[in-house]
Amino acid sequence: MEFSNRTRTGTHDSHRTEHDATRPGPMEEAAAVMRCIVCGHRAGYNRAVVDLATGSEVGGLCVGCECTAFGVSLLFGFRLSGSNCAFCERDGHYAIPSWRARTVETGGKTVSTVEYDVTEVTVRLCDEHLERLKRVAAAHARVPGSVRPSGPE
Numbered sequence: 001m002e003f004s005n006r007t008r009t010g011t012h013d014s015h016r017t018e019h020d021a022t023r024p025g026p027m028e029e030a031a032a033v034m035r036c037i038v039c040g041h042r043a044g045y046n047r048a049v050v051d052l053a054t055g056s057e058v059g060g061l062c063v064g065c066e067c068t069a070f071g072v073s074l075l076f077g078f079r080l081s082g083s084n085c086a087f088c089e090r091d092g093h094y095a096i097p098s099w100r101a102r103t104v105e106t107g108g109k110t111v112s113t114v115e116y117d118v119t120e121v122t123v124r125l126c127d128e129h130l131e132r133l134k135r136v137a138a139a140h141a142r143v144p145g146s147v148r149p150s151g152p153e
Contacts, residue, residue, distance in 0.1 A: 045099035085126035092124020
């Protein structure tokens, strides 16, 4: 099952005042809701975690947890085609697509969108490896001296 162009959109005036710029807009509010499935912090718009059976987003995967679990392999285009888990021959029930951002000027307003596509080359995980991802990354985060990006929670 493929899901295409899951999009979140926010509109704001391109001539925002300094006060307006400090107030969260629709995009920031939506990002605050999505939590990383591993650490529970704000996932931002790094990767979504999508349940392929329902098409629903079960959470996100923040940059820190992605790097802990996969190193830089996903940044350099690590991809497997097909519907199997990236780590075994089981069916990949969860997809972890990247969010892509873009803006378009329309009638004096800037429309910001983020979207992802789940295609045949999107990284997939079976339920067992999704749970293992959560455990391994969470254990690494508790190791003294491990580095994790900091930011507002």
